Amino acid sequence: MRKSTLKKYAKLIVKMGVNVRPDQEVIINAELDQPEFIEYLVEECYKAGASKVRVEWSHQPITLLNVNNRSLESLSTVEKWEEEKLAQQVRTLPAMIHIISDDPDGLNGMDQAKNAAARSARFKIIKPYRDLMDNRYQWCIAAVPGKLWAKKVFPNLSEKLAVEALWRAILYTCRVIDENGKVLNPISEWKKHNASLAEKCAYLNRLGIKNLIYKSSNGTDFTVGMIEDGIFLAGSEKLLDKKVWYNPNIPTEEVFTTPMRGVADGIVYSSKPLSYSGETIDNFSIRFEGGKVVEVKAEKGEELLKKMISMDEGAAYLGECALVPYDSPICKSGIVFINTLFDENAACHLALGRGFTNCLKNYDMLSLTQCRDRGINESMIHVDFMIGTPDLSIVAECKDGSTVQIFKDGNWAF
Numbered sequence: 001m002r003k004s005t006l007k008k009y010a011k012l013i014v015k016m017g018v019n020v021r022p023d024q025e026v027i028i029n030a031e032l033d034q035p036e037f038i039e040y041l042v043e044e045c046y047k048a049g050a051s052k053v054r055v056e057w058s059h060q061p062i063t064l065l066n067v068n069n070r071s072l073e074s075l076s077t078v079e080k081w082e083e084e085k086l087a088q089q090v091r092t093l094p095a096m097i098h099i100i101s102d103d104p105d106g107l108n109g110m111d112q113a114k115n116a117a118a119r120s121a122r123f124k125i126i127k128p129y130r131d132l133m134d135n136r137y138q139w140c141i142a143a144v145p146g147k148l149w150a151k152k153v154f155p156n157l158s159e160k161l162a163v164e165a166l167w168r169a170i171l172y173t174c175r176v177i178d179e180n181g182k183v184l185n186p187i188s189e190w191k192k193h194n195a196s197l198a199e200k201c202a203y204l205n206r207l208g209i210k211n212l213i214y215k216s217s218n219g220t221d222f223t224v225g226m227i228e229d230g231i232f233l234a235g236s237e238k239l240l241d242k243k244v245w246y247n248p249n250i251p252t253e254e255v256f257t258t259p260m261r262g263v264a265d266g267i268v269y270s271s272k273p274l275s276y277s278g279e280t281i282d283n284f285s286i287r288f289e290g291g292k293v294v295e296v297k298a299e300k301g302e303e304l305l306k307k308m309i310s311m312d313e314g315a316a317y318l319g320e321c322a323l324v325p326y327d328s329p330i331c332k333s334g335i336v337f338i339n340t341l342f343d344e345n346a347a348c349h350l351a352l353g354r355g356f357t358n359c360l361k362n363y364d365m366l367s368l369t370q371c372r373d374r375g376i377n378e379s380m381i382h383v384d385f386m387i388g389t390p391d392l393s394i395v396a397e398c399k400d401g402s403t404v405q406i407f408k409d410g411n412w413a414f
Contacts, residue, residue: 001167005183006037006040008183008186010041013250014047017097017250019245019247020138024094026054026094027095029055030057030098030144031058032058033101034101041097050095064107064109067111067114075118093136095140098142100339100341101144103152103278107277107278141250143339144167152338168181175189197255200412201231207398207404217391220269222267227257233356234255242364256323261355265291272336274301280301281300284385315380316352317379318351318352319353319355322350326347340384348386348407350384350385353379355377360376393409394406
């Protein structure tokens with residue numbers, strides 16, 4: 001891929017993704033496999049006025065070795081220097097860029113029970129710091145094509161061609177190039193895209209939706225309740241001060257909200273594989289009663305799915321309902337990315353775990369406790385899984401007693 005095109009992508013992440021502010025610190029999290037692109041990203045951060053940029057590298061094989069060889073006590077410990085680092089982030093509120101390129105099966109063989117127990121123990125220490133930063137800093141998740149990931153997506157191509165093909169797919173779905181490979185003005189394209197998503201949010205927020213009813217021929221038959229003061233969001237978001245905006249996901253096609261904790265009944269069937277904790281869960285169903293998961297089944301990864309919903313009390317409740325048209329650019333690409341950032345934007349999805357406080361009207365006037373009391377779920381996890389199909393129907397039951405078709409045949413009905 002041409003260097004000039006990759007630099008446009010890096011600029012998009014910095015300017016439209018995290019929207020780096022003058023004199024702001026930036027933290028970039030990345031795997032070891034794309035040092036050249038990370039260099040472009042750091043350069044763009046400084047061009048945008050960043051005062052300091054720190055790159056924190058990770059590597060799946062080392063993660064696997066650490067989990068399988070360290071004791072549970074060691075893995076569970078949050079060291080003093082780690083707490084000091086978190087406290088520093090609370091004070092400075094750096095913009096955070098997460099560049100993903102992981103092999104979807106790169107942690108096969110991990111002791112998942114030990115990893116889950118360690119994460120739960122660490123979360124108790126980390127959560128207060130995370131709460132203090134909630135909605136106060138910009139963050140963005142984007143992707144680059146790791147070699148092993150690319151080979152999973154394009155198994156019939158050589159490694160070099162697979163990486164090139166995945167680059168093209170990423171850049172197309174992120175509006176950097178068009179379907180013919182022509183380089184676009186991605187910042188201009190994203191401004192138009194954000195405006196289109198905002199129009200859909202405005203329409204849905206005017207309806208006064210009480211429940212959403214999902215049905216499709218694969219067996220999905222599901223009803224979920226909305227929060228009284230809940231709103232739909234999409235595209236760019238604003239921080240608590242209402243002055244700084246950012247785009248947390250590049251790409252994104254979703255219009256989403258946080259549903260009412262404890263109000264969900266029925267069954268949903270997955271429409272795409274789920275990559276979770278370095279392994280793949282596929283062909284699964286989840287049944288809800290009284291808002292809580294009561295049964296899961298999966299052809300692949302069922303035990304991992306069960307571990308996921310038992311991470312904490314909130315892991316078995318919903319944190320998000322996202323509406324994505326089946327004719328989205330990602331779905332039309334025909335590619336199964338085996339990566340949640342992309343696959344969730346190819347189809348309607350739900351998320352188990354933590355909800356979003358900014359999906360409440362006037363959330364900036366509420367404490368976290370008040371947000372939870374109004375129905376926002378709390379959990380250490382937030383895991384999206386795809387349920388959208390070509391024949392998915394979603395009907396809104398509104399507070400005034402009317403019903404409105406929101407989705408028909410997998411796409412927007414308005």
